[in-house]
Amino acid sequence: MAPQRRGAPRAAENSGAAVRRRPSSAKKDRVLRESWRKWLRVAGLVAGLVLAALLLWSSLGTEDGVAEVLAHRGEVLAGRFIEVPCSEDYDGHRRFEGCTPRKCGRGVTDVVITREEAQRLRSIAAKGLALGGSDGGASVLDLHSGALSMGKHFVNLYRYFGDKIQTVFSEEDFQLYQDVRQKVQLTIAKAFGIGESSLYLTKPTFFSRINSSQARTAHDEYWHAHVDKVTYGSFDYTSLLYLSDYLEDFGGGRFVFMEEGANKTVEPRAGRVSFFTSGSENLHRVEKVLWGTRYAITIAFTCNPDHSIEDPAFT
Template structure:
């Protein structure tokens, strides 16, 4: 006898309706949870907007005639130091004898490196950044960690490009980088009256290239007001060495110290026509009194090298 075919069991009448009722019930349970999540997300975003609003307004809306210029692009400054009261917030941070600031302030100088050194260090930045570049307005190159902006992400250039890096950077490039870092370290030590040997380099330390391209990620929004000591924790001193000239190479992009009543700005300067020196260095303590930001750059790009030197573990020293 031929085997008989058996069809699939017949579903009881009304099972489809029962299934629809179960789905409807599940949706009714999920709905309040989804609404709660949406409201929670909206509340968090709203709170962030409220907190960030005053800072952003102070920074982005500060071109109203009340900004004091601490250093004009046409000046040549062998050294200018403005001492400010240390914030009480700094007392809550861990302190290191011989390294933690004894006084707080802001230093500006045009005599850290020579014109030749500035041209060569800028060339290093350009070679590295040519391997990638952000889709937004701010590109980062960190020779210590290997971090490089590529599109909307970061890659480790030493892993990503492998042996090709040896044809991009030479040993002379890395030696120059170390030499410039030591000069910046000495400048900070002298300005703040501490021993150079007590300062150690922490991270991140990087080159940045900023232009007027619309921001694509949060990393591109460089203009937000912030305090480095709060943002990074390990920083006691921050130094920025500019490799481009304000109004010649770019517009906007000025460094701004934010204070009650009036913001104070520094016009970046690289080329020194008179004495062969180049590279305006802006340094300061991160003691809660140095809330700062950068103006948005509406014109041509700028490049600066950002250094953070602090008392930290030798694993971060380069």
């Protein structure tokens, strides 16, 4: 009987043939794992970029829920005024009929102070602050009291530098400062319907220079929300005169009126005057300056003659 032909025997489970098939399967597994790793790396990179964008967007002020720009840098405003209900902050202070705010609000104008005047005032600020300056991001120069930021402290520039001051500033500098203050005072009086003579300049009134340097003292943390009437009881009306331009001289640093879900911002522009009643109806803050240098003057007024100060004199 002829022998039967048999098929090739199956490889045993642990035979060499089975072993030879395993490297191919393992290679596919490695390729798959490597593909997953690449995909995860790309996904992580994208997530990181999204997070960085969100953080940057937040640093530009969106954490305040800014909904409206009250004054754009590129606008030239003859006058813009928004009336808001007065807070009760004035009730705890002596009231002066015809001056203590009954009409409260905030205004912006670009036609009271010229850009040339603002440039000259900025030069005055730069000359004075060149004598000192804070170690942190915010420096102050007060020509009335003589207060000047110096490192982590303040000095009285009139006592500290003595007669040298007359080689830094000129009589024309002080006259310009007084003229500008008077223009701002008249603007506030007209906007709120009060007599100019009812308002008195009060302290602190000062130049400020802010850059992106790290804060060194509590004074450097200028970005916290606050109420002027709470911080300085003498304040009834506050004004800010900007001496540099947002997005040209510095980034960040916008002024923000804090309102739940609908904050209003003022973008600084050289020569722009922003003014407002000083109570809680105008809770506000300044955004952190991200680059460049922001110059401004804070000029405050009171209805109480007991808290008045004189214009600085060149002597």
